[in-house]
Amino acid sequence: xxxxxxxxxxxxxxxxxxxxxxxxxxxxxxxxxxxxxxxxxxxxxxxxxxxxxxxxxxxxxxxxxxxxxxxxxxxxxxxxxxxxxxxxxxxxxxxxxxxxxxxxxxxxxxxxxxxxxxxxxxxxxxxxxxxxxxxxxxxxxxxxxxxxxxxxxxxxxxxxxxxxxxxxxxxxxxxxxxxxxxxxxxxxxxxxxxxxxx
Ligand code: URA
Ligand code: SF4
Numbered sequence: 437x438x439x440x441x442x443x444x445x446x447x448x449x450x451x452x453x454x455x456x457x458x459x460x461x462x463x464x465x466x467x468x469x470x471x472x473x474x475x476x477x478x479x480x481x482x483x484x485x486x487x488x489x490x491x492x493x494x495x496x497x498x499x500x501x502x503x504x505x506x507x508x509x510x511x512x513x514x515x516x517x518x519x520x521x522x523x524x525x526x527x528x529x530x531x532x533x534x535x536x537x538x539x540x541x542x543x544x545x546x547x548x549x550x551x552x553x554x555x556x557x558x559x560x561x562x563x564x565x566x567x568x569x570x571x572x573x574x575x576x577x578x579x580x581x582x583x584x585x586x587x588x589x590x591x592x593x594x595x596x597x598x599x600x601x602x603x604x605x606x607x608x609x610x611x612x613x614x615x616x617x618x619x620x621x622x623x624x625x626x627x628x629x630x631x632x633x634x
Contacts, residue, residue: 439472442550446543450523451491456539458524464491468519468547476511476627477553478502479544479563481602482522482532493518498604502559505603505616509624519547521562532562541566549591555627556595560602567597578602583619585626598623 437445447467453459466483469492486496494502506512522532522540544566548556558564561578568575571588575581578601586597600620606613 439550443472443547446546446550450543453523453540453543456524456536458522458526458536458540461527462524463488465523466491466493466520466525467523467543468493468517470513470517471515472517472551474515474517474551475554476516476557477548477551477555478516478518478557478559479567480518480520480559481562482520482529483525484529485525488525493520494603497607498602501606501613501616502603505620508617508620509627511624511627517547517551517553519544521566537562537566545591548593552593553595555623556590556597557623558597558599560605563602564599568599571597573597582615583622596626598626 450467451465466487582600
């Protein structure tokens with residue numbers, strides 16, 4: 437099977453999943469989407485209101501800003517893959533619960549396994565904390581960690597992990613907006629170098 441077929445297979449499981457309570461309140465599950473041959477994967481937290489309506493990741497206000505950030509890194513939706521830790525929206529956008537994360541992340545792990553990304557960009561605390569826990573890197577919060585490249589082995593694959601803030605943080609604070617823009621500039625340079633070496 438091609439990567440696209442494998443990702444579609446994960447997505448078709450996700451849209452009918454009832455493994456945690458969140459299926460009861462979701463409008464649509466949001467499996468994630470993007471280029472199946474992408475070398476770069478972005479991982480957010482969980483769908484918000486508009487994502488649940490449309491069944492697509494990052495289509496609300498935070499998503500608009502993510503598009504701006506992607507363009508800073510010379511990237512676009514067409515050449516990346518975007519997924520989330522949770523595939524269904526928590527009611528009132530509350531924080532993901534630990535047992536929801538445990539129950540849902542096998543889907544994310546499958547997506548990582550299929551994509552085999554060279555770079556994983558984690559957006560915000562939950563995403564970074566989850567990915568760091570898989571590679572046994574201690575996580576001291578996104579403020580301490582963002583903007584650095586971490587080499588690690590995840591699911592038996594060598595990857596570079598790049599944590600940054602969640603794009604929604606930029607919507608209420610100019611400081612985070614600037615830090616995110618700076619991080620995506622770092623990403624651009626790193627990815628340009630990496631692209632030319634593969
Ligand atoms: N925030 C997220 O973390 N993911 C989305 O898909 C949308 C908003
Ligand atoms: Fe299934 Fe994940 Fe949705 Fe829970 S959040 S119902 S585990 S897809």
